[in-house]
Amino acid sequence: MRYINGGCPLSEDEIDAALARQRRNASELGYCMGALVEKATGQVVGVAGMQPLGTTGDLEIGWWLAPRVWGRGYATEAGGAAKSHVFEYLGRKRVVAIIDPPNEPSKRVALRLGLRFERRATGEELGHRLPDIVVDLFGLET
Ligand SMILES: CC(C)(COP(=O)(O)OP(=O)(O)OC[C@H]1O[C@@H](n2cnc3c(N)ncnc32)[C@H](O)[C@@H]1OP(=O)(O)O)[C@@H](O)C(=O)NCCC(=O)NCCS
Known part of the structure; x- marks a missing residue:
């Protein structure tokens, strides 16, 4: 959690709110962040997917x-599937990722997927529910 939620582990209430938000996105929008299941073991090993980015109109x-399970390419594989879903299934022309500036491993995932650094932004500028965050915005257009 070092680079997520300002470095603070989520409280039980925040976890409930996050799950409710994703359930709502799944039912209202047809996509969400979801469980990442390792095929070889059937175990949940992470979270991946897509969600609207604040008030930007972009999909993150x-x-x-x-x-x-770090260092095996799973995030790149899952992120690539999410990117393809945004472009090919949802028909969007643009996809973005927001990353805490010191989170180098996550930036490498974004770059491997072809996203490029665009600018540093605050949560407030992006209409994010956490206005105080400062992130590097990566984007890719078809
Ligand atoms: C960000 C995060 C997902 C990156 O994890 P990761 O394991 O480095 O990323 P991947 O799963 O794509 O694996 C890629 C790494 O595995 C290596 N790798 C090994 N086998 C591979 C394969 N078959 N295919 C691709 N990469 C492989 C790559 O060389 C790469 O290492 P490198 O970046 O040092 O060159 C992980 O650090 C994390 O979960 N952090 C906490 C949560 C977080 O910060 N999320 C991002 C919020 S913006």
């Missing part, structure tokens, strides 16, 4: 993995 793709 994201990846969180359990530390024990």
Whole structure:
């Protein structure tokens, strides 16, 4: 959680709110951030998917993995699937990712997927529910 939620683990209430938000996105929009299941073991090893980015109108793709499965390419594989879903299934022309500036491993995932650094932005500028965050915005257009 070092680079997520201002470095603070989510409280039980925040986890409930996050799950409710994703359930709402799944039913109202047809997509969400979801469980990432390792095929070989059937275990949940992370979270990946897509969600609207604040009030920008863009769709954000994201990846969180359990530390024990870092370094295997899973985030790149899942992020690539999310990117394809945004472009090919949802027919969007643009996809973005927001990353805490010091989070180098996550930036490498974004770059491997072809996204490029656009600018540093605050949550407030993006209409994000956390106005105080400062993130690097990566984007890719078809
Ligand atoms: C961000 C995060 C998902 C990156 O994890 P990761 O394991 O580095 O990313 P991937 O799963 O794509 O694996 C890629 C790494 O595995 C290596 N790798 C090994 N086998 C591979 C394969 N078959 N295919 C692709 N990459 C492979 C790559 O070389 C790469 O290492 P490198 O970046 O040092 O060159 C992880 O650090 C994390 O979950 N952090 C906590 C949550 C978080 O910060 N999420 C992002 C919020 S913006």
